[in-house]
Amino acid sequence: MLSFDTDGVRFNLRVAGVILAGDHVLLHQIAGTDYWILPGGRVEGGEATSAALHRELQEELGVNVQVGRLLWVVESFFTLQGRRFHELGFYYRVTLPGSPGGRVPARGQSSHRQDGSNLLTFRWFSLGDLGHGVRLLPPVLGAALAHPPLTTRHLVYRDEPADS
Template sequence: MIAFERNGLQFDFRASGIVIHCDHVLLVRIEQFPSWFLPGGHVEIGELADAAMIREMREETGMSVEIDRLVWVVENFFTLDGKRHQELGFFYLVTPPPEVTQLDVGKEFYSKEENGTPLIFRWHRLDTLKDLNIFPSFLKTGLCALPTSITHIVQRDPTD
């Protein structure tokens, strides 16, 4: 995975999937943290970002998604558990497989990262995101009005 620490700053290269179905978006959170985020994961050395996102979606959710388009390239600066992070993220709009026809709204399903970290997934209504603890915060409004062309975003935590 492309992740390393230098001079007290953690760098991560991630790819995330935007799965929207019936006015709901699929979000995930790590059990011990309150923030929801889009599913995805680290890009491996020599791996294309879009391939990493497809792989991560399959590993974490069991879904085989198809990429519609790249929506955002995000430079995200934040602090987590007292550690400063710089994350480069590619966010792809994806089409879920045809079997995703029924949403269990409000019902969570569980998975695990390869390191054993418990993941909690849930479909959230787009019109409720403004009240949700979602990371990065631009997603609260961004997911409700996706740009029509690739957009570069720089997101900085107020504490960074």
């Protein structure tokens, strides 16, 4: 996976899928955390971001998704468990198959998957709940999900002060 440490900062190259059903979005959470993220994962060396997302969602949800267009490229600067991160995320629109099955939960239900040492929980959330009782990371996507852009947008999120 493309994740490495440099100058005291962990760099991650991440992909994620924006899976919408009406006014709901599919999110996942790692057990023991207080935040939710869009499903996806890290890119392997030599792997295109769209192919990485297809692979990650096949592994996580057990279904053959259709990866659509790139919505956002998000640069996130944050600190987690005392470690500084710089994450570059590619967020694609994703369509589920007509009858998804696999580990895609029905609305109002959750599904779970063990991913190495992490237990992932998948659940649909109303877009109106994001930022209001549901902590989505990066938070810059909360409002953006309600109005996906017509062309790819670059967003920057910082939860720490910029270096002078």
